[in-house]
Amino acid sequence: MKPILDVDIGGLKLKNPVMVGSGTFGYGDEFKEYVEINRLGAIVTKTITKHRREGTRPPRIYETTGGMLNAIGLQNNGVDDFVQNKLKHYKNLKTKLIVSVGGETNSEYVDVIEQLSSYSEISAFELNISCPNIEYKDKIIACDENLTHQLVREVRRVTVLPLIVKLSPNVSDITLIAKAAQEGGADAISLVNTFLGMAINVKTKRPVLGNITGGLSGPAIKPLALRMVWQVHNRISLPIIGMGGIMNARDALEFIIAGASAVAVGTANFINPETTLEVLNGIEDYLIKHRIKDISELIGSLNVG
Numbered sequence: 001m002k003p004i005l006d007v008d009i010g011g012l013k014l015k016n017p018v019m020v021g022s023g024t025f026g027y028g029d030e031f032k033e034y035v036e037i038n039r040l041g042a043i044v045t046k047t048i049t050k051h052r053r054e055g056t057r058p059p060r061i062y063e064t065t066g067g068m069l070n071a072i073g074l075q076n077n078g079v080d081d082f083v084q085n086k087l088k089h090y091k092n093l094k095t096k097l098i099v100s101v102g103g104e105t106n107s108e109y110v111d112v113i114e115q116l117s118s119y120s121e122i123s124a125f126e127l128n129i130s131c132p133n134i135e136y137k138d139k140i141i142a143c144d145e146n147l148t149h150q151l152v153r154e155v156r157r158v159t160v161l162p163l164i165v166k167l168s169p170n171v172s173d174i175t176l177i178a179k180a181a182q183e184g185g186a187d188a189i190s191l192v193n194t195f196l197g198m199a200i201n202v203k204t205k206r207p208v209l210g211n212i213t214g215g216l217s218g219p220a221i222k223p224l225a226l227r228m229v230w231q232v233h234n235r236i237s238l239p240i241i242g243m244g245g246i247m248n249a250r251d252a253l254e255f256i257i258a259g260a261s262a263v264a265v266g267t268a269n270f271i272n273p274e275t276t277l278e279v280l281n282g283i284e285d286y287l288i289k290h291r292i293k294d295i296s297e298l299i300g301s302l303n304v305g
């Protein structure tokens, strides 16, 4: 018998727990010819902001041992362009669409979410609060409990759609930020975004990335991300979308056992665009093999005794 794969992410009902990481799957459309998108639990758009953003100075991507550094700088054409040119592609989508939203001020987040909340194509929002923030003098919202709480509270007021808050791993205690997001009114937590890193060209003694620093993703970060998912699962009651270096079903299962109700594949999409489907098939095979009828039995089942 086929196991039950449905999960509920703070009111967002998914037919299975496998999704993509924001920014690693374009707007979904770009991957259509490589992946059966409708088999996924959800797709997450690249982060959208109120205004068009040019992004950071190239080079923006650099491969490292076991991972990659990126500094894209939230390049996108802004919310109006998304509504006019992208939303129509989701009309016949048979999976859930989560729109990732970023901003430079709280009011930018609020405006974008207010504007998008009425479109029936959209099932939930993911707040990307890990981007450098001008209003707060270069502070990252997700690195500060009060800023996180305040932003989530403000956004909560303008939408009834499930609100997922994506946290930054660049903090000493991730559970404090997760708690602030929960108390602000989040329905779910996504973790993790990338780890701040850098690389240097020793010939020129210059940084490899145009932005000097960038975000590290891929297999190199998996043990760190997994530890954070486990810590947050132990501290708060919200469902968690776990990500960070998931390359195969075994990686995804580790996140689920640590406490993630769903998982997102990011960097692996660039290596093998079918990773999500392989992860999904592998999770199903595992459940069958271990006679687990419902994936909910596996979520947070880590045995530390």
Ligand SMILES: Cc1cc2nc3c(=O)[nH]c(=O)nc-3n(C[C@H](O)[C@H](O)[C@H](O)COP(=O)(O)O)c2cc1C
Pocket (backbone or CB within 6 Å): 021, 022, 023, 024, 046, 047, 068, 070, 072, 074, 100, 128, 166, 192, 193, 194, 216, 217, 218, 219, 221, 243, 244, 245, 246, 264, 265, 266, 267, 268
């Ligand atoms: C090239 C690239 C672009 C990304 N862009 C975004 C983005 O726009 N918004 C966001 O919330 N996360 C973004 N991320 C972070 C991923 O969604 C994910 O959280 C992170 O890469 C960890 O997962 P992974 O190791 O599987 O890639 C980006 C990651 C990469 C590699």
